[in-house]
Amino acid sequence: MSDPGAAAVPLFDDGKAEGAMRTIGEVSAAFGIKPHVLRYWEQQFPMLKPLKRSGGRRLYRTEDVQIVEAIDRLVNREGYTLKGARKAISAQGVQVNPSITGAAPAIADTAGGVSQDKVGSTSAPEVTQQLRAIRNKLAAALD
Known part of the structure; x- marks a missing residue:
């Protein structure tokens, strides 16, 4: 649905190496x-754990930056709730997406719908078929 090229890709043009930690x-x-939203996300997403230095100074590793990118994409561009985004990230794991910081991992795209893996006990084609049937029933009810 969404164009991968249209996503906002962070550009850290500060002279640091690709894998460098970021404040x-x-x-x-x-x-x-x-920053207060990022700190809140740390509470809501247990997988987001930047290093904390003395005085509480946060340093985001490459993995943390990809998680922030995934949360931002899911919540702010795809309309997920925080709870839904947390479930999507937990269920999908981390995969490589070179557009973020070179060869850094990122969360898999969810815009295409259900993954090809089993969702509960129903396969993706079955879920798609069920969703189409529901959509058709709703469209018929509006006529």
């Missing part, structure tokens, strides 16, 4: 997300 300010600026 909360750098991550905030790259994604256009306020």
Whole structure:
């Protein structure tokens, strides 16, 4: 549905290496997300755990940046709730997406619908068929 090229890709044009740790300010600026929102996401997403230095200074590793990118994409562009985004990220794991920071892992795209793996006890084609039937019933009810 969404064009992968249209997604906002953070550009860390600060002279640091691709895998360098980033401060909360750098991550905030790259994604256009306020630092207090990033701190809140740390509470809501247990997989997001930046390193904390003395004085509480946060340093985001490459993995943390990809998780922030995935949360931002799911919540702000695809309309997921925080709970739904947390489930999607937990269920999918981390996969490679070179568009983020070179060869860094990122969360798999969910815009295409149900993954090809089993969802509960129903396969993706069965879920798609069920959803189409529901859509048709709803369209018929509106006529």
